[in-house]
Amino acid sequence: MAHDKEAVPETATAASPAPVVPTPVQKRWLRRGLDQAGGKLPLFWPDGSKVTPATVKACLDAGWATPWFSNPLKPDWLVCRLTDAGRAVCGKPAPRKKREAEKVQGATSP
Numbered sequence: 001m002a003h004d005k006e007a008v009p010e011t012a013t014a015a016s017p018a019p020v021v022p023t024p025v026q027k028r029w030l031r032r033g034l035d036q037a038g039g040k041l042p043l044f045w046p047d048g049s050k051v052t053p054a055t056v057k058a059c060l061d062a063g064w065a066t067p068w069f070s071n072p073l074k075p076d077w078l079v080c081r082l083t084d085a086g087r088a089v090c091g092k093p094a095p096r097k098k099r100e101a102e103k104v105q106g107a108t109s110p
Contacts, residue, residue: 021089022058022059022062022064022089023058025055026055026058026059026064027089027090029041029042029051029055029056029059030059030064030065030082030086030089030090031090033065033081033082033086034082034087034090034092038068038081039081039082039083039086039087040068040079040080040081040082041056041059041065041079041080041081041082043077043079053078056078056080059080059086060080062085063083063085063086064082064083064085064086064089065080065081065082065083065086066080066081066083067079067080068080068081
C-alpha cells in the first residue's frame with residue numbers, strides 16, 4: 001500500500017549540502033587566486049585548457065568564489081574572484097588590510 005511507504009526524495013543530490021572541503025581540482029583552482037590582484041581566479045589552466053564550468057559552479061555554490069564582473073566580449077566566460085571562505089579552505093587568511101578594517105568596524109559597532 002502506498003501510504004505505508006516512507007517519503008523518499010527523488011534525488012539524493014537535491015538535499016545534499018555543499019562539500020565542506022574542496023576537491024583537489026577545486027582547491028588547485030582556488031589556490032591560483034591567492035597571489036592575484038583582488039583574488040582573481042583564472043579562466044584557464046597553465047597548459048591552456050579551460051577551467052570547467054562544473055569546477056567554477058561548485059566553488060561558487062560553496063561560497064569559495066564569487067562572480068567578479070561580466071566579460072562583454074565573451075559573456076559565457078564567468079570571471080570570478082576568491083572569497084574569504086575560499087582563502088580559508090586554501091589555508092590562507094583574509095588580506096591584512098581587510099582584517100584590520102573588520103576589527104575597526106567591529107570596535108565601533110554598538
